[in-house]
Amino acid sequence: MWHFLRVVISTAKASLVAQWRFFRWGGMGLRLFPPLLNLGVAWALYNIMFEGKTLDAFGRATSNSDYFSFVLIGSIFYIYIVASLFGLGRAMFWERAQGTIEVLFLSPMNYVAYMIGVAAASFITSTVDVLLLFFLGNVLGFRVQHVDAPLLIVGVLLMILALFGLGLIVNAITLTFRDRVNTANTLMTVLLVFCGIVCPVAMMPEWAQIIGKAVPFTYGLDILRASLLYESDFANVLSNIVGIMALASLYIIIGIILLKRIEENSKKKALLTVF
């Protein structure tokens, strides 16, 4: 256990040093621009174009008519999705690009611990982006309606678990198929569109709702919004918690199996460093 923790901490430390010592403003811009666009659009639609009036169906779906705050919570969460897909999801891809992947697999460590370390570093860095967005949101009119601290903590933890699972799966795909951007970009678009970041899933067309319900983050977002924006009934919160737990567990199990397969294949085929 102690060894596992040491791997987590040292990996997180190394990743954080690499991210901040070689800080790229361009990279930060690329992470922040998409959620900023969503926020800007939400602000213009809600405040200028429709003058604060939303449809009754929106009020029924969210128990709140503040569209800007609705999108802000979604956009904050979206930053963590990007961290999971582009940070954790390409961790081993970059090890190969830097020529260190063989050394990584030769070291006697637990690879899940290594991935947890990378995830921790990515999420810490993203938290800086989130704080920036949160500050900007407050300037533009975001207001926390109420705080349900236990629900918020549960929601954040479950969300991180689900994102970790997703990151493990994407890591296996990017490493195996030598794919730098396509998988991450594609998944990012799917999640952005369907998991209710900019529009309540209940208001989407039925076919889009089916896709949205297959994604754990839809449930997680609902929990986060229920903890900060609107009060939700217990049955709804419970069904969301069960939904995200089930899907997050599934993602993590698949991710760990894939990680083991990568390790086995690397020994059998010795193709890990081949581009």
Added chain:
Amino acid sequence: MLGNQILKTPTSIFQGGRKTNLGILRVILAEMRKNYKQFFFTYYTLFWVLFLPLGNGLLYYFMYLPFTKTFIQFEWLGHSYPSMDIIGFTLIGQLAYTFFLSTLLAGAIFDREREQGTFEIMLLSPANRLAILLGNTFGASIRYLWLLVGTLFFFSFSFSIGIQINDFAAVFLSLLLSLLALLTFGLSLAAFSIHSRRGGLIAIACQEPVAYVSGLVVPQNALPQTLAQAGYLIPLTIGLIALRLSLLGGALLQDIQLLLLALVVMIVVYVVLAHYLIKVAEKSAKAKGTLAMF
């Protein structure tokens, strides 16, 4: 065959001791062919030109659902068009924006040549520089076929986009001039990226700011005025207004003549700018010899 001829031509020129330029059309066609072979059937292209635009189109459409399910109000020069279909509004926006994005991404051509180590060879060839850029930009535009086919497929099911045309000349001219203006804008950016060494990054980083100020998602009248006015410097903004008015608002030629004139001016300005930037880059390359460096 054409490629072989082009490769051989510089040799014969230097052996003969004469200085000749390759035919502009041949250079354009060769660049288009190269671009097609390198990129047309790749997942990268499919993502940028088909998957992302359709995904973003859905996203922007979903953003309207909390407010209205059918129509929005669109204003231009004080004239209000109260019943513009949201799906049509979003779709036309995505079609024009993706074309713009294709030309923008084509601006990274010199980055790629530099990475491949072929940049100096390209500049040593007697091919017309503007023709290289044009060929590359046209090549990038061909990838746009993916989106057109995808859109036809997607919308052949059941979606209605609320087309309302009263003047076909207005539609034709707004389409033609918008595409030309976007092409020439892409050309200027490509020329600019020779100097910057950041063509790819500029192209990607421009996406969201341009999408916002150009009125792609929300009409110009719903944006803060300073941002809306900044948007008028981009041909996409003018093109989008002209296309939406002529295709969805039933505008006549006289209603949009000011927009069309602005597009013509932009075409001329951006062609001249691209030509100037290429000349400056070439001059600097000869003087400093650092163009191929990263």
